[in-house]
Amino acid sequence: xxxxxxxxxxxxxxxxxxxxxxxxxxxxxxxxxxxxxxxxxxxxxxxxxxxxxxxxxxxxxxxxxxxxxxxxxxxxxxxxxxxxxxxxxxxxxxxxxxxxxxxxxxxxxxxxxxxxxxxxxxxxxxxxxxxxxxxxxxxxxxxxxxxxxxxxxxxxxxxxxxxxxxxxxxxxxxxxxxxxxxxxxxxxxxxxxxxxxxxxxxxxxxxxxxxxxxxxxxxxxxxxxxxxxxxxxxxxxxxxxxxxxxxxxxxxxxxxxxxxxxxxxxxxxxxxxxxxxxxxxxxxxxxxxxxxxxxxxxxxxxxxxxxxxxxxxxxxxxxxxxxxxxxxxxxxxxxxxxxxxxxxxxxxxxxxxxxxxxxxxxxxxxxxxxx
Amino acid sequence: xxxxxxxxxxxxxxxxxxxxxxxxxxxxxxxxxxxxxxxxxxxxxxxxxxxxxxxxxxxxxxxxxxxxxxxxxxxxxxxxxxxxxxxxxxxxxxxxxxxxxxxxxxxxxxxxxxxxxxxxxxxxxxxxxxxxxxxxxxxxxxxxxxxxxxxxxxxxxxxxxxxxxxxxxxxxxxxxxxxxxxxxxxxxxxxxxxxxxxxxxxxxxxxxxxxxxxxxxxxxxxxxxxxxxxxxxxxxxxxxxxxxxxxxxxxxxxxxxxxxxxxxxxxxxxxxxxxxxxxxxxxxxxxxxxxxxxxxxxxxxxxxxxxxxxxxxxxxxxxxxxxxxxxxxxxx
Numbered sequence: 001x002x003x004x005x006x007x008x009x010x011x012x013x014x015x016x017x018x019x020x021x022x023x024x025x026x027x028x029x030x031x032x033x034x035x036x037x038x039x040x041x042x043x044x045x046x047x048x049x050x051x052x053x054x055x056x057x058x059x060x061x062x063x064x065x066x067x068x069x070x071x072x073x074x075x076x077x078x079x080x081x082x083x084x085x086x087x088x089x090x091x092x093x094x095x096x097x098x099x100x101x102x103x104x105x106x107x108x109x110x111x112x113x114x115x116x117x118x119x120x121x122x123x124x125x126x127x128x129x130x131x132x133x134x135x136x137x138x139x140x141x142x143x144x145x146x147x148x149x150x151x152x153x154x155x156x157x158x159x160x161x162x163x164x165x166x167x168x169x170x171x172x173x174x175x176x177x178x179x180x181x182x183x184x185x186x187x188x189x190x191x192x193x194x195x196x197x198x199x200x201x202x203x204x205x206x207x208x209x210x211x212x213x214x215x216x217x218x219x220x221x222x223x224x225x226x227x228x229x230x231x232x233x234x235x236x237x238x239x240x241x242x243x244x245x246x247x248x249x250x251x252x253x254x255x256x257x258x259x260x261x262x263x264x265x266x267x268x269x270x271x272x273x274x275x276x277x278x279x280x281x282x283x284x285x286x287x288x289x290x291x292x293x294x295x296x297x298x299x300x301x302x303x304x305x306x307x308x309x310x311x312x313x314x315x316x317x318x319x320x321x322x323x324x325x326x327x328x329x330x331x332x333x334x335x336x337x338x339x340x341x342x343x344x345x346x347x348x349x350x351x352x353x354x355x356x357x358x359x360x361x362x363x364x365x366x367x368x369x370x371x
Numbered sequence: 372x373x374x375x376x377x378x379x380x381x382x383x384x385x386x387x388x389x390x391x392x393x394x395x396x397x398x399x400x401x402x403x404x405x406x407x408x409x410x411x412x413x414x415x416x417x418x419x420x421x422x423x424x425x426x427x428x429x430x431x432x433x434x435x436x437x438x439x440x441x442x443x444x445x446x447x448x449x450x451x452x453x454x455x456x457x458x459x460x461x462x463x464x465x466x467x468x469x470x471x472x473x474x475x476x477x478x479x480x481x482x483x484x485x486x487x488x489x490x491x492x493x494x495x496x497x498x499x500x501x502x503x504x505x506x507x508x509x510x511x512x513x514x515x516x517x518x519x520x521x522x523x524x525x526x527x528x529x530x531x532x533x534x535x536x537x538x539x540x541x542x543x544x545x546x547x548x549x550x551x552x553x554x555x556x557x558x559x560x561x562x563x564x565x566x567x568x569x570x571x572x573x574x575x576x577x578x579x580x581x582x583x584x585x586x587x588x589x590x591x592x593x594x595x596x597x598x599x600x601x602x603x604x605x606x607x608x609x610x611x612x613x614x615x616x617x618x619x620x621x622x623x624x625x626x627x628x629x630x631x632x633x634x635x636x637x638x639x640x641x642x643x644x645x646x647x648x649x650x651x652x653x654x655x656x657x658x659x660x661x662x663x664x665x666x667x668x669x670x671x672x673x674x675x676x677x678x679x680x681x682x683x684x685x686x687x688x689x690x691x692x693x694x695x696x697x698x699x700x701x702x703x
Contacts, residue, residue, distance in 0.1 A: 004503040008492070015491040015530075207487035214451045214481040215504045216473065 001217060005225035009199075013229070019195075027187045027237050031244045034183055035176040038306065045129045047071040048083045048092035055103035061114070061140050065096060070132045080115075087119050094118045094129050106144065169254075169337045177251060181332035182305045184241045185325060188264060189299075192234035193271030194292050196226050200279040201288040219367075227272050234268050235261070254339030260332065263345070266352045267328040273359030274324070280366040299325045324355040404429045404554055404585045405450060410459035412445050412608075419445040420608045422459070427554075427587055427601075432580045434599030435589040436693065442608040443589035444484060447558045450587070451481045464553045477505065480547035484559040486539045490532030494523055494542055497531050498549060505550035515582065516545045519575055537568040544575065548584075555579065557588040561595065573598045593694035604697050611700040616693055623691040623699065625649065626665055630658040632676070632684040641679045645672070652698055659695055 013019050047065060051058050066073045074092050077083040086092040097115035105112040116133045120126030170177050200223060203209040212222055238261075245251040253260065278295075282288035302309070302316060303325035309317055320326050327348040334340040342349070405427035412420040420442045427433040435443050448454045450463055452472035460467065466474045488497045498520070502509050513520075523541050526534065531542060540560060547555060557576075561569045573595065576586055580600075588599070596602045597616040604611040604619070612619060632638040635653065642651040642660055649663040669686040676684050 001504060001506075004500060008489070008496075008500050011496065012489065012491050206490070207483060207485050208489055210453060210483060211481070211487040212504075213453055214476055214479070215501070216477040216506070217504050 002221060002225050002228075005217070005222060006229050009226055009229040013233075023191065023233055023237065026190070027184075027241050028244065030183050030187055031180060031241055032248065035179045035249075038179055039175045041175055042125055042128050042132075043070055045071050045094055045125070045132070046074040046092045048075045048077055048086045048095050049073065050077050050080055050083045050095060050097040052100040053098050053102040057103040057106060057144070058098045061098065061137070062096070064140050064143075065133065065136050068132070068136055070129070084117075087117075090119075092119075093125065094133060096133060176249060177337060178333065180245050180249065180251060181336040182303075182329045184238060184245075185267075185303075185328045185332055186300070186305070187241060188234055188238055188267065188328075189271050189325060191237050192230050192268045193275040194278075194296075195233075195275075196230040196272055197275030197279040197282075197292065198285060198288055199226055199230075200276070201282050201285050204279075205284050223276070227276075230272065231268055235264070238264055251336065253336045255335035255341060259335050259340075259342055259345070262342070263328065263331045263335075263349070263352065266349070266356055267324065267331075270324045270352055270355035270359055273356060273363050276363035277359055277366060280363060299323055302326070303329055305329060324352060327351045327355075403427055404431075404465075405433075405461070405463050405587060407446070407450070407461040408459050410446065410449060410456045410461060412442075412449060412454070412456050418608055420449075420456070423605075423608070423610055424459075425603050425610065425613060427585060429585055430580065430583055432576060432586045432588070432598075432600045434596050434602040435587065435605055436591075436593060436596045436602050436697070437589075437605035438591055440607075441605045443605060444558055445608075446605075447481070447556050447587075447589060451479060451556055452476060477550070478553050480550070480552035480555045482543050482547045482555075482557045482560055484562060486531075486543060488531050488539075488543060488546060491530060493528050493530050494534070495527040497542060498545055501546040502549045507550050509549065512549055512551045515551055515579075516548050518578060519548070520545045536564060537571075540564060540568070540572065544572075548579070552584065554585045554587065557586065559589055559591065561590060561592065569595070593692065593697060596693040602693070604693075604700060606697075606701055611697070619693060619696050620691055623696050625691075625699070626662045627689050627691050627695060628660045628662070628669065628672075628686055629689040630660050630672075630684065630686050631656065632681050634681065637679075638676070638681055638684070641676065641681070645675065650698065650702065654694065657689075659689070661695070661699070 013023075049062050049065075051062065062073070065071050071094070075083070075086050077086060080095070080097055083092070083095045083097070087095065095115070095117040097117070099113060099115070102112050102114070114137055116130050116137070118126045118130040118133070200209075203212075209222075213219065242253075242257065242260075274295075278288055278291050282291060298319075300306075302312070302320040302323050304320070305325070309320045309326060312320065331340075331345055331348050331352075334345065338344075403426035405425070407423055407425050409422040409424055410420055411418070411422055423442070423446060425433075425435075425446075435446065437443055445454070449456045450461060450468060452468050452475050455469065460469075462468065463475045464478050466472075466478075468475060489500070492500065498509055502512075519541050523534070523538050523545070526538065531539065534542065544557075544560070547557075561572055564572065569592075576588065577598075580586055590596075597620075599616060601613065601615050602619065603613045614622075630638065630642065630651075635656075635658065639651055639653055639658055642648050642658060647662050647664055647667040649661045651658055651660045653659075669688075672686055673684055
């Protein structure tokens with residue numbers, strides 16, 4: 001019997017003017033566009049320079065800032081006040097003020113001050129751009145010291161400590177490598193959690209559910225046939241995602257594909273349970289959509305997809321602890337980047353199994369009640 | 372499964388015999404195909420059904436006649452095991468609606484008031500799907516649906532959602548019949564259907580009845596009542612009367628006149644003021660006037676009306692129909 005139900009489900013999905021396209025293009029769009037757009041690397045920062053020194057060194061510093069690729073020189077202003085006007089009119093984000101006697105101080109006292117001011121209306125952009133600028137200035141000073149050593153101009157009076165940082169698991173701090181596994185989670189959540197929920201509610205709304213209930217098809221078989229159809233779609237979609245990551249970005253998971261498929265299986269159970277709960281409490285597609293919309297935003301923001309959960313305030317971390325997305329994103333990232341195996345992921349495994357049990361139990365109980 | 376059925380039927384027979392011996396009222400050896408005993412159902416504070424009891428005999432075309440909100444759909448949903456009654460017991464085809472709901476679901480056909488097939492599947496796919504879930508095939512029961520399905524077969528590759536109202540109804544009926552049900556529940560099948568299709572539909576029901584299918588049909592249209600073998604008049608969740616349409620009409624013992632005039636609205640209000648007029652309702656282009664005594668003559672009424680300023684009034688005696696009886700019963 002279930003064979004006929006699944007056959008019917010796929011026929012309906014293929015007839016839908018929207019769903020097949022969503023299933024095909026959504027993962028592609030998410031994986032091809034989002035990793036480029038959702039990035040913390042900030043480039044093309046508008047820079048305004050106030051050079052009060054007009055010497056070789058001050059020009060070298062300006063050139064170095066511009067040639068770094070992060071900054072775009074938009075203006076030279078004679079005074080700090082005028083430079084501020086540039087920021088106020090949003091023509092510049094960062095001011096680099098080089099004080100008078102910059103070169104002289106640097107040579108005579110071996111140290112000189114520069115002022116970096118950045119527009120911090122957007123905290124991230126402001127913080128990062130002044131950090132980039134500070135890096136450039138530090139780099140510049142060590143470069144000068146190196147030059148002096150070579151020319152024997154000045155022996156190094158101060159011993160310097162150079163910090164060499166090594167980025168493990170993502171040596172080039174490639175932001176895409178960090179985002180892509182998480183994007184796959186997002187796609188899977190929508191395909192296997194929310195689409196079947198909407199499908200069930202639509203059958204309720206159309207009255208076909210009632211017609212089916214007066215046939216020998218048991219209710220659970222009917223709903224299971226829907227879930228199974230979307231689970232198949234979910235596994236198809238995630239396989240496509242792995243392929244896209246490999247073909248387009250050249251990312252191959254460091255760990256085993258089987259680990260990811262196994263976790264995907266548990267995660268699918270958990271989110272489709274969540275979808276079922278929503279469908280039990282909704283009578284119309286509109287209601288269900290609003291509920292999904294609300295939860296989707298909360299789940300994404302508190303999942304660690306964009307901002308790390310560890311840097312959230314305590315209460316938000318508590319809420320995030322009840323977010324299945326968080327655990328599966330952790331799994332996908334660590335398998336993809338660190339090559340974690342099942343043993344390393346036991347806490348996440350237990351959490352996801354717990355969610356699957358909790359949501360499905362709730363779904364069964366609320367289903368019994370509403371019927 | 373079939374063995375089970377036989378066993379069940381057997382025990383029913385024994386039960387009936389006991390009834391027969393004890394009460395000597397029920398002369399039949401079989402329980403009625405559909406049997407409701409004092410069914411009550413409330414939705415919150417709204418009492419949808421109050422102590423409703425009906426019996427539908429095997430092979431009967433039974434009409435549940437009542438206005439919107441009378442409780443017809445609720446009763447159908449209880450009998451088709453979709454909802455549970457608060458009180459009372461019912462059996463369909465000898466099976467209890469609570470305990471044996473699975474057996475009922477595989478042996479009855481249900482056509483809800485709203486078109487509830489898959490709009491995005493074609494005519495043929497819908498029919499095949501419902502045949503499959505009932506564990507049968509179109510070919511197996513084709514003779515039963517042949518007359519109905521043949522009319523929509525030219526459109527079998529069309530999606531159900533794109534069919535006209537009459538064709539949708541034929542498809543829904545075909546799907547409800549595809550597993551050769553013993554009882555067919557039709558909830559307001561003719562609501563929103565044009566008069567020609569309605570007539571055609573009732574013709575199909577008579578044919579099905581001849582093939583031995585018990586049919587329980589609900590309708591708000593009183594004119595369809597006379598096409599049933601027996602009818603139950605229902606309003607506000609209560610059964611007013613159960614009888615054959617002929618008996619219900621013949622039990623109407625008041626004198627009934629039809630009245631037509633130029634100013635129908637004023638005529639209606641004026642007639643209600645006449646002391647000999649028990650009630651007056653508008654039926655299409657005619658007012659049905661029920662008298663409370665037989666002393667009044669048509670000429671006397673004409674004179675009385677012309678005194679009120681009504682000219683060209685025609686008054687003629689009419690035969691009561693089911694609607695007149697319904698109006699009379701609701702008043703009581």
